[in-house]
Amino acid sequence: MNEEIDDSEFYHQDFTTASEWEVFMARIEEIISQWKIDKERSEKPLDTESIWSIKSERLNFADEHFYLYLYSKQIACSAITEINEEKEDNPQKNPIDSLHDFELYNENNNEVHSCLSIWYGLNEFIVLSPASNGGIINESKIKMLLSSIYVVEGNLVASENLNSIPIFIQIREKWQRLYLGVFANEVIRTNFEMVHLKKGLPYCNYLSGLLDLFKTKISSPCTIDQFIVSTQFTFTLSEFGGFVWKQDLLHQNYDIESLFILPFGVSVDPISALILKTTWNHLPDNLVVDSENYTDFDPMAAMKWSCLIKSTNDPVCLMGDAMTEFLQNLNNSFTIYDILGDFASLPSSENNPLDLLTEPNVPTLSRLLTRTARHSLTRNKRNNPPLSESVLVPLLYFLFPDADEKSNFPYGREEKEHVEPSEQILFKNFDEEFKGFKTCSPDSLVWRLSIILTHCLQSLGGLRAFAHIWYEFVQEMRYRWEKSMPIPGLSPGLPDLRTCLLNQKLQMLNCCIDRKLSRDNAQVSFDSAENSSTDDDDEFFDCSEKPTEEKHKEKLSLWNQPVGRLSKFGNLKLIKTGDPLYIPVTQDPVLKTEDQLEEDTDVLLQLGSDAEAMELRARIMSASLLSDMESFKAANPGSVIDDFIRWYSPRDWIEEEDKVDEWGQKVGQLSPRMLIEDNIWTEMWLSAKPVPAHRQKRLFDDTREAEKVLQFLDLRTISQICELIIPVLSHTAIYRLMEECQSLASDEIQFPAKISNLIRKGEVLTRETRPQPRRFEAIIQEAAALELLISEMNSLHYKLNPSRAINDEINDLVVKLVTGREVAVENRANSEIGSRIVSMFGEAQKMTNLSIGEQYEEGRNAINNVFPVPTAREFVLRANAVKPAVYSSKCPQFLRAVLSKDEFRLCGAWSEDTVFF
């Protein structure tokens, strides 16, 4: 690097550059020796993701920022590469003196500079790369850097305690991945050089030309006995013809029923190409010919086959996409009426399309009339309904299958049996897995509603369709309430606080319908029995069942006649009168959904916890106690509080031994706490009037509560509907994922672990008072990633194993391919997988030939009809050459040529004996 520079400037200029340059080199050496020391000290690094352990350090030189990287392959994993183990024996062996040809690609091991390892087979190297994206373009800068690493490498060899590592600099624009490098030890020095062009040089296009180039470049003073050649041809299959995977393939007949499950899969084939690599290793150059007119490299006769896949870029995952729609509407504060406009304000009671469902399902005249009336009405409006009747009606029948006797989708069907052999099944008990979800049971009304709403939002017309379904749903709820028809698809009983709010609200409505029904029934019998009617039915509770013997007594209706008896309570007798003690008919319990309970609890909590507050709380809580006391008094004329307590809180009645009263029952007394003066119990007993339950003010007003539920449903904004549905949707989506990966057992992909991770997140989401968008988004992302993975696997199985017969080999291959790895095809075309690949290539070739016509150009000796022109060809040439002088020892020489449509790359490594130079 001796430049001739003008004397006058020399001193000053040289001093600064030299010193800065020296500092730079010293810094590089310092970093490298530090790394060495660290390496000796530390055990294996714990980086498990990639086989590369990478260290980096930042440094500056001439106002330019650089990074110095140390790439080391982690020993445990290096078995994957084809490097011979003997290599370890001699540390001073030149790193390019290996049998490395072609590495099986592995996306997970792909690092910025790991290409150097792929090209040269290096397990450890250092790279100096500019920090900025601009790269090092300037020729003199490149020279300066190159001489730096020459000097550094020289110094490292001189300081004997260090084993040499090749050092590279990255030059030109970064995307070119162009490097220069050097390796040296006491006896040998290797220069690494590269050429990268967009278009290849014609004479270098075939092995013959490349061999000539190789020989010229080596320029050994002696003849070289042998060149070793390795070759790899790559074929790309991107036209799958009949093997294009579409999600619809799963359910052949696309019809309305596909709307009854969540959308799933990707919209296009997730596999965009299948790549086959055919390889020949270490052939003597005199045995193979590859020139413009002829080639010995017939892929069918290659020594090795391997394949990998190319995934489609960002395909739309249908389920993930649908979930995202909900996420995006979490800020939408429109009501469904804002969205539906005119349409929803139709006078609905008579022209309600749900009459179609809930009227008897024989096509009566009125039903047909309703249909036509509705048509004319909607036609008159400017807006058509978002969902046409042909779509809307089947959807509503799916939600309310009880409206159709012949429905194929009644609620409470037996879970479909999974037929796969048991050890293939990943998840045995879905219900157990989802135990912690605060949602609803699978395939219940709310479950189905979430699926239908999802389809509406995604593909049936977006928000307007979404609002339309909600509107019709609420109308149906109102209709059911008005007509006292139970709502299907809900577990019976009180609102279950372990389910989501929407499910609770619907259960509440069902309870109200239930009570209304039994009230109406009771009313009929009561009216006929008492032969009188009450004016204000709603004000009073009507007990449901009355033993017939009571009825004639009621007819007499004297003030002290017993009313509202349920049954005798054992053989206890009233203490004062000796009449049997009767359990009264009592009011049904008050029902609450969790939001109402929350309000109640808040009220109780706000009272504080002093004595006064306790007293107040007791009064609030005592409504049902008072009601029970009044019922008891009505059923047991002449009773005293002691009688009441014996029924109500038997542990507060203490019997005395061996003492019997005049009615033959044991004498007893109230517990001390009940005997306290003016306690709330005795006080209340005094104020209680004998009124049977059915004449008391209702503790639970089902009419009001039902109206509250209907209002709640009716007034939800889009975002509130989404909040109600998102927990359920998360449940259905994860459930769907589980079903989909049920048969895709694989240790490597660990579906169970991934699914349980999702389940945990889902659990938390469903338990939040309002689902957090951030958390939902995370679930969507994970779910969509799994959805894509499953689709890729399905697509590959479809291509490689159309019969879906159980085949561990193919399973294993598919798993490796979808995790971004290149896989060897054992027995090449003779294997099952190989022959599938051949037939797919063959089919694609036939299609191309057909479309081009018979006169397609026969490339060279037309390898054969199966494979197209290779998309890439790679040659590795090796020789041992005496260099630089006749008396020098043999040094390894290396050239790799990568030839493809849009790239021409030569990677050379040229070695010289340095002992006498």
Add this chain to the structure above:
Amino acid sequence: MDEDILTTLKILIIGESGVGKSSLLLRFTEDNFDPEQTLTIGVDFKTKRLNIDGSRVKLAIWDTAGQERFRTLTPSYYRDAQGAILVFDVSSYATFSKLEMWLNELETYSTKNDIIKMIVGNKIDVDKREVSREEAMRFAKRHHTLYIEASAKTKDGVESAFEELVHKIIQTPNLWDSYEMNNIHIGNKGQPNQSTCAGYCSLV
């Protein structure tokens, strides 16, 4: 003051009427025993701040009436409780026999998956004991609950019972909304979580 509160925990006290639920609560929150304690109507609650494992927690303890008739009302308040104390009276075998029923009730109505359960045998000051410690402990072991004996009257075991329960709840991060307070770390977080069935013990 409120800033250093780790979390508010909801604890239930259930069991047959007259076993001393309200008395235990009064003893714990006000260190007092009122022989004239009125019979609870529906539900009631008291609060108390507690320092456990270096963290301050606020307890909202819900006392319930044990009568059959209230049983349709009270389960609504089981919602979101992290811990439950099931009380029986050691001098009444009948109250012990009913524990199974109370556990079922809890199973049905509690909304948290891994609610911590503790069985408390109360009134150990009474001479005529009908339930042996061994039998009660066997029962607790079988149902994976904590077990403690106490007397609201003499105050024996009361404080330990509540503290033990809270300690256990804090060790089960799923229970208190850890996901909503990511930055807070509890005292001995590093300690491995003992399995729930190892948690029974007897005091006094």
